[in-house]
Amino acid sequence: MEYHSIVDAKAATGMRLVLTKGVPGPWGEAAKAIFKFKGVDFMAIGQDVGAENKEQVAWLGIRNAPVAIYESEKPRSGWAEILFLAERVGKGPSLIPEDSFERALMMGLSFELAGESGLGWVRRLMMLDGPIKEGPTSESYAFAKFFGDNYGYSAVAGGLAEGRAVQILELLGAQLKKQQAAGQKYLVGKCVSALDIYWAAFAALVFPLPDDVCPMSEGFRAMYEGSPAKVKSAVSRDLLSHRDLIYEEIIGLPMEF
Ligand SMILES: N[C@@H](CCC(=O)N[C@@H](CS)C(=O)NCC(=O)O)C(=O)O
Structure with a gap:
């Protein structure tokens, strides 16, 4: 996976997703799979596992991954808020039951x-x-x-x-x-x-x-x-x-x- 820097991410628009580099973190893997299912393209931003990730913290106030940043909205790092974001901006069948x-x-x-x-x-x-x-x-x-x-x-x-x-x-x-x-x-x-x-x-x-x-x-x-x-x-x-x-x-x- 090609990872971009925080500098690139700040300059970009659309969906950006902070992911831990080189590790299949289950929260990150789930977020990627949900985005794929919902047809949400994103720019992947690299986070270093177990590190301070100072630039990321300075920008988002969040050290770990995943973090989804859509346009100029607040960053979302909880699994449920990432799911609801994908449902809102994505397309196709819902991953959340109607009933x-x-x-x-x-x-x-x-x-x-x-x-x-x-x-x-x-x-x-x-x-x-x-x-x-x-x-x-x-x-x-x-x-x-x-x-x-x-x-x-x-x-x-x-x-x-x-x-x-x-x-x-x-x-x-x-x-x-x-x-x-x-x-x-x-x-x-x-x-x-x-x-x-x-x-x-x-x-x-x-x-x-x-x-x-x-x-x-x-x-x-x-x-x-x-x-x-x-x-x-x-x-x-x-x-x-x-x-x-x-x-x-x-x-x-x-x-x-
Ligand atoms: N923010 C997620 C949890 C994310 C999470 O626990 N991420 C861990 C996965 S082990 C992580 O980023 N670890 C790398 C680190 O802490 O540097 C949620 O609340 O739903």
């Missing part, structure tokens, strides 16, 4: 993946728990400490993360089972929704796609793949096949980051 119950279910389950204490959040706490507990002798301590300070790590939160990840994966597996029993292909309702895309993106934090289609660094692959057996076995076969279906049908491969 109000299905919409509430879709947004609630998406929160379980992308929101605070959702799958992405707790998998990140799990990745930080080991190095932080080991202390400065761990070679990834500085990185883990920086992330921990940014994303609400505490020993208590770290300890609760595994159980929460299992609970969320079981919840999503049960929802897919229910849909399939009703003859439905997608996670909510009759059509593909943003939830299907969030699942495909956040599944990487337990089972990232193989290197030929998801060429990530050894270090990040080890972190993403390093969840305990309990978490891995909470991902049903059907959930994994569903991830593959969404990449094949909707997102496209190989991943580029």
